[in-house]
Amino acid sequence: MAITEERPEILELESGDTSFSTGAFARPTNASGWRAWFFTVDHKKIGIMYGAVAMFWFLWGGVEALLIRAQLFTPNGTVLTAEQYNQIFTMHGTTMVFLVIMPLAAAFANYIVPLQIGARDVAFPRMNALGLWLFVFGGIFLNLSWFLGGGPDGGWFAYAPNTGVTFSPGAGMDFYALGLQIAGIASLVGAINLIVTVLNMRAPGMTMLRMPVFTWMILVVQFLLLFALPVITVALILLSFDRTFDANFFNVAMGADPLLWQHLFWIFGHPEVYILILPSFGIVSETLPVFSRKPLFGYSVIVISGAAIGFMGWGVWAHHMFVSGLGPVGVAAFSATTMFIAVPTGVKILNWIATMWGGNLRFTVPMMFSISLVSMFTIGGLSGVMHSVAPADTQQTDTYFIVAHFHYVLFGGALMGLFAGMYYWWPKAFGYKLSESLGKWHFWILLVGFNMTFGPMHIVGLQGMARRHSRYGPEDGFDFWNAVVTIGAFVILIGMIVFAVNIVRSWLGYKAGTIPQEPADPWDARTIEWAIPCPTPEHNFDYVPVITDIDDFWHKKYQPDENGKLRKIADGNEIAQKGDQSPHLPSPSYWPIVLAAGLPLIALGLIYNLWVSGIGLVLLLGAMFGWSLEPATDPNAGHDDHGDDHDPDTNAPDGDEGGDAEVAEEAPVG
Amino acid sequence: MADIDEIDTSNLAYGRTEWDDHHHLPTNTGLTNEKVTMWAFLGSDCLLFGALISTYLLLRNRVGPATSGPTAADLFDIPFTSVSSFVLLMSSLTMVLAVTSIQRAEMDRCKLWLLTTAALGSIFIAGQVYEFTSFYREGLGFTTNISSSAFYTLTGFHGVHVSLGIVMLVTMWVLVSGGQIGPERAETIEIIGLYWHFVDIVWIVIFAVVYLIP
Numbered sequence: 001m002a003i004t005e006e007r008p009e010i011l012e013l014e015s016g017d018t019s020f021s022t023g024a025f026a027r028p029t030n031a032s033g034w035r036a037w038f039f040t041v042d043h044k045k046i047g048i049m050y051g052a053v054a055m056f057w058f059l060w061g062g063v064e065a066l067l068i069r070a071q072l073f074t075p076n077g078t079v080l081t082a083e084q085y086n087q088i089f090t091m092h093g094t095t096m097v098f099l100v101i102m103p104l105a106a107a108f109a110n111y112i113v114p115l116q117i118g119a120r121d122v123a124f125p126r127m128n129a130l131g132l133w134l135f136v137f138g139g140i141f142l143n144l145s146w147f148l149g150g151g152p153d154g155g156w157f158a159y160a161p162n163t164g165v166t167f168s169p170g171a172g173m174d175f176y177a178l179g180l181q182i183a184g185i186a187s188l189v190g191a192i193n194l195i196v197t198v199l200n201m202r203a204p205g206m207t208m209l210r211m212p213v214f215t216w217m218i219l220v221v222q223f224l225l226l227f228a229l230p231v232i233t234v235a236l237i238l239l240s241f242d243r244t245f246d247a248n249f250f251n252v253a254m255g256a257d258p259l260l261w262q263h264l265f266w267i268f269g270h271p272e273v274y275i276l277i278l279p280s281f282g283i284v285s286e287t288l289p290v291f292s293r294k295p296l297f298g299y300s301v302i303v304i305s306g307a308a309i310g311f312m313g314w315g316v317w318a319h320h321m322f323v324s325g326l327g328p329v330g331v332a333a334f335s336a337t338t339m340f341i342a343v344p345t346g347v348k349i350l351n352w353i354a355t356m357w358g359g360n361l362r363f364t365v366p367m368m369f370s371i372s373l374v375s376m377f378t379i380g381g382l383s384g385v386m387h388s389v390a391p392a393d394t395q396q397t398d399t400y401f402i403v404a405h406f407h408y409v410l411f412g413g414a415l416m417g418l419f420a421g422m423y424y425w426w427p428k429a430f431g432y433k434l435s436e437s438l439g440k441w442h443f444w445i446l447l448v449g450f451n452m453t454f455g456p457m458h459i460v461g462l463q464g465m466a467r468r469h470s471r472y473g474p475e476d477g478f479d480f481w482n483a484v485v486t487i488g489a490f491v492i493l494i495g496m497i498v499f500a501v502n503i504v505r506s507w508l509g510y511k512a513g514t515i516p517q518e519p520a521d522p523w524d525a526r527t528i529e530w531a532i533p534c535p536t537p538e539h540n541f542d543y544v545p546v547i548t549d550i551d552d553f554w555h556k557k558y559q560p561d562e563n564g565k566l567r568k569i570a571d572g573n574e575i576a577q578k579g580d581q582s583p584h585l586p587s588p589s590y591w592p593i594v595l596a597a598g599l600p601l602i603a604l605g606l607i608y609n610l611w612v613s614g615i616g617l618v619l620l621l622g623a624m625f626g627w628s629l630e631p632a633t634d635p636n637a638g639h640d641d642h643g644d645d646h647d648p649d650t651n652a653p654d655g656d657e658g659g660d661a662e663v664a665e666e667a668p669v670g
Numbered sequence: 671m672a673d674i675d676e677i678d679t680s681n682l683a684y685g686r687t688e689w690d691d692h693h694h695l696p697t698n699t700g701l702t703n704e705k706v707t708m709w710a711f712l713g714s715d716c717l718l719f720g721a722l723i724s725t726y727l728l729l730r731n732r733v734g735p736a737t738s739g740p741t742a743a744d745l746f747d748i749p750f751t752s753v754s755s756f757v758l759l760m761s762s763l764t765m766v767l768a769v770t771s772i773q774r775a776e777m778d779r780c781k782l783w784l785l786t787t788a789a790l791g792s793i794f795i796a797g798q799v800y801e802f803t804s805f806y807r808e809g810l811g812f813t814t815n816i817s818s819s820a821f822y823t824l825t826g827f828h829g830v831h832v833s834l835g836i837v838m839l840v841t842m843w844v845l846v847s848g849g850q851i852g853p854e855r856a857e858t859i860e861i862i863g864l865y866w867h868f869v870d871i872v873w874i875v876i877f878a879v880v881y882l883i884p
């Protein structure tokens with residue numbers, strides 16, 4: 001396919017009529033202070049904000065977890081009432097899934113993916129900001145319920161008809177249904193944006209099979225989001241219509257089938273599991289080769305198995321419903337598909353082990369978190385395969401064994417990988433490394449606390465302790481292990497306090513000058529985000545990098561000599577770009593945050609008073625109007641720095657022929 | 671993967687092609703970002719309608735102890751809906767004509783066909799409003815029974831999609847009339863056409879599955 005079409009700037013009006021394209025209102029300038037963050041469209045700032053807000057919700061979700069554990073510390077706990085317990089465990093799950101792990105993955109996706117593919121930003125910078133603010137307002141909206149009559153109490157899976165007005169008369173489930181709707185729109189906007197970015201904006205020479213594995217996994221996740229979110233959207237719409245407009249979708253008296261909700265929820269919910277874990281798989285696929293000083297074992301196999309998980313993830317949802325009376329054929333079919341999906345996951349585990357095998361391992365903090373993902377996720381994966389055996393699953397359903405399983409994959413898997421990513425990319429984002437010694441304390445305390453918390457749940461689960469119950473009796477014999485679990489949960493808290501101390505101390509040390517600023521390539525890494533300075537300059541790349549290989553940056557540093565032995569031929573910090581160019585960037589904008597603010601108002605109005613919805617709608621439409629009249633790049637923003645005082649080619653050791661040849665060569669493949 | 675020997679090792683730094691602000695880079699797929707965006711969105715929308723249609727098929731004949739009133743299927747006026755479906759399908763033809771004419775820089779024709787498409791879509795929406803009100807008069811409200819909730823939700827969502835399409839078409843007509851969109855931006859019309867055709871195709875499915883299958 002010949003590349004003939006141009007890549008226009010986003011939503012920019014190319015009519016040349018400046019009186020029209022200037023926009024209806026003044027636009028923010030690149031000011032400092034809070035404005036620089038609230039109105040930014042820079043994918044790096046947006047990524048950092050995703051991470052910061054997600055860590056705030058992580059704190060809050062952790063408090064909820066500790067409340068649960070305080071309640072279950074002794075038999076017949078009295079910390080919470082049954083109603084409060086229902087609300088707390090519902091919001092613990094909802095918060096951790098939708099407000100912590102998904103946005104943390106979005107933080108890395110936003111920050112790292114454009115850098116790994118050699119792009120200056122995502123395809124639609126303002127849509128990116130819109131996604132961030134929708135997520136922020138969705139999270140606030142969801143948690144407003146605590147102050148307006150109590151949180152949602154139907155579990156994060158919200159099974160009908162428990163969530164109907166009859167059984168959940170408070171407004172909590174309304175906040176759940178509408179809040180997740182807002183967060184869902186945020187994810188959908190982000191997913192489309194990243195898909196377009198990865199498919200369309202790769203640097204010359206970066207074919208799909210030269211893309212870093214992290215970018216690959218993020219691409220798979222965005223496709224999963226693209227197709228899974230509309231299904232939960234429909235389920236939540238049905239629930240909202242039932243609660244707000246007295247529709248009958250889950251009204252059993254009218255002949256409703258509660259299984260409809262379960263199917264819709266889990267058709268979304270199982271791809272969601274892979275949405276949560278695949279970003280972390282991508283992160284460790286970056287860190288393990290770097291810290292093993294070996295290429296990733298079986299790059300294409302890892303990529304293909306990641307894509308295979310993405311496809312097969314659609315065919316296993318009913319294993320969440322084995323006890324709902326699917327019938328033997330359905331149960332057998334979903335048992336088989338569930339066993340099959342363990343294969344590509346196992347392939348990845350073996351590839352990571354083979355990557356480390358015989359490598360020159362460096363036990364840095366990101367490496368330790370990566371190894372703990374491989375080992376802890378394997379435990380969770382093994383208990384997961386046990387669930388594919390339907391008779392065993394029937395025994396284990398709704399017990400703490402299930403709770404243990406999904407915490408091993410989500411905490412031991414997804415979160416460990418995300419922590420690895422934080423320590424690994426921290427210098428790229430902020431210019432300095434987090435303390436390695438405090439990081440090791442963080443890691444070991446967290447690992448011990450994690451296993452203390454979730455390991456014993458396997459035991460009490462198999463002994464029959466049911467989940468979602470606010471109490472157990474002294475005669476049940478669960479007290480010893482529950483005490484251990486609660487102590488473990490507080491050990492996790494200590495680990496996270498160490499992490500917080502690490503962040504603050506490293507930042508203060510960097511400010512005071514005792515912690516050095518890192519050069520471009522502090523880890524001797526493999527991918528091109530390390531070929532630009534730390535912290536990343538505002539414009540990312542001075543020049544479009546031309547890619548000739550998988551792990552391109554590594555091959556620029558290491559080449560085999562005449563005997564075939566690998567020799568270091570260049571220092572990464574010296575060959576990296578200097579970050580001294582100042583290209584024209586997308587301009588900041590008020591409209592994403594204004595548009596995003598309209599949606600929670602509309603949702604509040606649906607619960608309380610439609611006039612509030614009207615205000616929200618005005619805000620929404622006004623922002624759409626302002627947005628569409630405003631060009632993506634301010635025509636008045638300074639172009640002066642593009643004078644003749646520097647010629648970019650003088651910084652480039654080669655002419656342009658290489659680049660053009662690469663485009664032509666790559667075109668049929670890409 | 672490039673052969674090791676082919677790599678020019680004298681050229682180690684990243685920096686060969688200038689970022690050029692004024693000359694846009696070609697995309698990897700050869701499609702513009704906007705077009706890929708619309709395709710991705712339509713893919714997502716397929717699942718939205720898929721879930722809504724499945725819900726309707728599951729619930730349309732369900733009865734419980736409290737069920738009363740007619741089902742939606744009892745009240746269908748197939749000839750009437752066939753006519754409005756035909757109108758909607760014809761609007762796809764006029765949409766194609768609008769895209770073709772702007773690609774040929776025939777702006778007056780483009781305006782005519784944009785307006786015709788919007789008008790045909792409006793006739794379809796008017797038909798839906800008429801259908802809903804007559805159903806309501808015959809005793810089928812949104813909350814009457816489970817099939818009515820499912821029917822109004824499914825067809826209502828499609829109606830909202832068509833209405834948004836009409837808004838986009840009228841906006842395009844205004845912009846083309848005002849000269850802000852010329853032949854060089856024919857792709858904008860083409861992308862809205864993609865959306866319009868999608869909405870039509872979804873209606874074919876809804877009409878066949880919901881109205882015609884007994």
